[in-house]
Amino acid sequence: MIxxxxxxxxxxxxxxxxxxxxxxxxxxxxxxxxxxxxxxTKYILFTDQSGKQIVQPNPGAYGPCWLVKHILFIxxxxxxxxxxxxxxxxxxxxxxxxxxxxxxxxSFDSAASIKLVKYDNDAIEYxxxxxxxxxxxxxxxxxxxxxxxxxxxxxxxxxxxDYFLRGVAVPAGNHKIEFKFEPSTYYxxxxxxxxxxxxxLLLLVATIFGKWKKSKTTV
Numbered sequence: 001m002i003x004x005x006x007x008x009x010x011x012x013x014x015x016x017x018x019x020x021x022x023x024x025x026x027x028x029x030x031x032x033x034x035x036x037x038x039x040x041t042k043y044i045l046f047t048d049q050s051g052k053q054i055v056q057p058n059p060g061a062y063g064p065c066w067l068v069k070h071i072l073f074i075x076x077x078x079x080x081x082x083x084x085x086x087x088x089x090x091x092x093x094x095x096x097x098x099x100x101x102x103x104x105x106x107s108f109d110s111a112a113s114i115k116l117v118k119y120d121n122d123a124i125e126y127x128x129x130x131x132x133x134x135x136x137x138x139x140x141x142x143x144x145x146x147x148x149x150x151x152x153x154x155x156x157x158x159x160x161x162d163y164f165l166r167g168v169a170v171p172a173g174n175h176k177i178e179f180k181f182e183p184s185t186y187y188x189x190x191x192x193x194x195x196x197x198x199x200x201l202l203l204l205v206a207t208i209f210g211k212w213k214k215s216k217t218t219v
Contacts, residue, residue, distance in 0.1 A: 021081060022164050037062045038089045038162060040139040064116040065126055067134045067170070068093040069108065073100045080163045093137050093161050103159070103169055107132035114170065114177075122181035128170045136177070138166040146183035151175050 026032040036044065040061045046054045070092045074080045083094050095103065112130035119125075128136065142160040149158040149168055152175055161167025168177065 034089050062090055065114050065138045067112050067114055067136055071095055071105050073097045106134045124179040126177040129174045130172055132172050134170040136168050136170050137161050140166045142166050146181050148180050148182050150178040
């Protein structure tokens, strides 16, 4: 007999380290099935009364991305954290109240879909199809530093959804949605290095040309 869930392993988005409150509230003593599903947890590790560990598949995992039917706007971060425990996250996404004027409720479309196309460390690609505007939740921990979102190559905004995940408004039609890790410090450094290389090259050319011109004058 399984006594209780003591540990969670093989969570695809294991970088919830910066959301310790989520771990303490929903992933410790009595793990929330909703939060586990939203994290796309494929397997759960149980410990039975004898101390034996058992790995059990989690068929209810929501996958890497999904479209919601409703948006629930909540004022405070504390309220959003609490709402995670009593909200069907597959159908309803929790957003900050400040986004209510800029993000509209999705329109019902039974045929609407979104899927993961490519997943790399610094680039993630999804494809969406819908006849009306939708809202997508992505099972990736929200971390705005360095990550940019694009729809069909055009930069767009993305938001914190369900307190710690990524969310993005999806326009009607067929679209490519991309997330790219593009930290400004990296690109600034790369541009500076490129500029320095150009300057050094010009100095080298000028030096060689000066020596050549001097040798011609001597002759």
